[in-house]
Amino acid sequence: MADISLIDQTLSFSIPAKHCRGRAVRLGTVLDEILLAHNYPEQIKALLAEAVCLTAMLGSLLKDEGSQLTLQAQTESGVISLLACDYKNGGLRGYVQFDAERLALQPIEPSLMALFGKGYLAITFDQPPPRGRSQGIVALEGASLSEAVQNYFLQSEQLPTIIRVAVNCDGAHSVAGGLLVQYLPEGEDGKERLHVRMDHPEWEHVAVMGGSVTPNELTDPALALEDLLWRLFSESDEVRVLSGKPCVKACRCNEDHIRDVIARFPKEDKEDMIGEDGTISIDCAFCSKKFIISGASLNN
Known part of the structure; x- marks a missing residue:
């Protein structure tokens, strides 16, 4: 497996024998640039870092140049009134608006419910014709944003998916790493959706292997993403690295x-x-x- 990148890049891969595709990402410098645009407290920094990492992985699923992925939280009675991130051609940006006084009353690690209240996550795909714009909405429930996005694929797309994201915002620099793996039975990708068994042995094996990834493995800059994929999946299957795309901070304001x-x-x-x-x-x-x-x- 070629050494494509250590950081600030999404990596596409497939596991042909198990009919699975995936994305891996690790962000560093680009994440610092986004987080330093505002004086965010640690809890908000960690949340935004997770959201930006998710946006990079989801955005990299888009195939057509010029496509855009937007991740936006719609909240009610929570600490956060707005969370918005988007991805376009490798460019990332993100922002959180929150109530500092209400945040100060929360524990060090506030729950998703405390942060968003009765919230929903809108995932919007803007693609060139004939696909156009599509949007999915999922409740902000569970332990993390990553779990909510995983539930979106399971509930709205009926697509077996595992998503793992880890964030390290300690010290002067931040690192976020993520892994997304999806099960696409032969002939399904790009064609009419087929019924998928969530307990199919092919998917169960990959889900167990992918779900075993640790936060340290996802955020360790010394561990190349290619080596991480090899460590997780190659014992029983061939892993094909398809492409890598650099990520940059790209606010489009001018x-x-x-x-x-x-x-x-x-x-x-x-x-x-x-x-x-x-x-x-x-x-x-x-x-x-x-x-x-x-x-x-x-x-x-």
């Missing part, structure tokens, strides 16, 4: 984009946006950049 968004508003709304100093101030939640647009420069 002045031209902001001007384009403002231009879509009616003239009266644009005039209401202009402050006393004659400018419109726009803050990007994803990267904390501030853009000052002169009202006089806008086309009415």
Whole structure:
């Protein structure tokens, strides 16, 4: 197996004999850049790191260039009012909005219910025609975001899936690693969905092996992802590494984009946006950049 990458990259692989495909990811520098955009407390940093790692794995499942995956939490009565991450062509971004006072009342490791209340996770796939846009929604239940996403594939897609994510936010740098494995019986990928037995011996074997991965294995930068896959699955099966795609922080905010968004508003709304100093101030939640647009420069 070729040494493709140690960090900041998604890795595609398959286990042909068991009709399984998967993604492995480990993020470091790109994760630091996303987390440092705001002064997040440790609990929120860990949650966002997990969400970004999940977004990278799910986004890398998309085959067409220009496709986008968005992961967004819809919450009610929780500490967090907004969590949003997306992936496009290897570019990642993420943001969490939360109530600091309510978070301070929580234990060091708050539950998913405490963080989100009665929450739901929306997973949106934006792909070129003819696929177009599709969205799945799953309740934010269980021990982690990863468990909720795993339940989405089991419940909404009827696709046997295991997902494991580990995060290490100790010290000056953060690392997140993830493993996703799915069972696709022969002839199913890209074709009409076939009924899948969750207890099929092929899948049971792979699920046990994949589920045995440890948090340290997922986050250890010294352990190449290729070696991890070999360690987990190669004792009884051939593991094929198909491709690796680098991940970067890629907030798509810029002045031209902001001007384009403002231009879509009616003239009266644009005039209401202009402050006393004659400018419109726009803050990007994803990267904390501030853009000052002169009202006089806008086309009415």
